[in-house]
Amino acid sequence: xxxxxxxxxxxxxxxxxxxxxxxxxxxxxxxxxxxxxxxxxxxxxxxxxxxxxxxxxxxxxxxxxxxxxxxxxxxxxxxxxxxxxxxxxxxxxxxxxxxxxxxxxxxxxxxxxxxxxxxxxxxxxxxxxxxxxxxxxxx
Numbered sequence: 164x165x166x167x168x169x170x171x172x173x174x175x176x177x178x179x180x181x182x183x184x185x186x187x188x189x190x191x192x193x194x195x196x197x198x199x200x201x202x203x204x205x206x207x208x209x210x211x212x213x214x215x216x217x218x219x220x221x222x223x224x225x226x227x228x229x230x231x232x233x234x235x236x237x238x239x240x241x242x243x244x245x246x247x248x249x250x251x252x253x254x255x256x257x258x259x260x261x262x263x264x265x266x267x268x269x270x271x272x273x274x275x276x277x278x279x280x281x282x283x284x285x286x287x288x289x290x291x292x293x294x295x296x297x298x299x300x301x302x
Contacts, residue, residue: 169210176207183214187293199292206285221289227279229270237286239294240266263290 171179180200184191206212211224221237260283264275267290275283 171208171210173204173208176204179207180204183293186214186216187219189293195292199288202288202292203285212285212289221293223282223286223289225278225282227282229274229277232270232274235282235286236269237267237289237294260287263287267294 177200180203181191184196184199189196203212206223211226213222214220215222219238223235223237225233225235261272261275264270264278264283264286265272268275268286270278278286
């Protein structure tokens with residue numbers, strides 16, 4: 164399963180993503196799931212993205228830590244939080260990404276504002292693809 168430098172194989176990473184999806188009752192046969200695998204394969208291969216079934220929480224190790232935080236928890240939010248996110252539903256703006264990440268992570272608005280694009284893209288893919296069950300880049 165592990166290859167050079169402690170990386171998981173491509174196949175192992177994809178199998179892990181499928182296991183998580185099935186646990187969360189995400190349809191792995193839909194085209195959107197292929198987009199999700201493509202986006203998240205490398206963080207899983209590098210063991211920077213994990214999932215705890217007991218708490219239904221993803222943990223993502225940032226490439227560029229923010230304010231001393233290197234690990235981010237990504238978990239589902241409630242309907243009150245989703246109402247706030249809903250305001251940005253039809254717009255793909257920085258504000259919509261910030262609102263989404265504040266509600267799905269343990270980061271503040273100031274911390275989200277300091278995230279680098281590579282990290283925020285992966286975190287957004289987890290929130291939308293696994294928790295909101297919307298493929299990255301699709302509505």
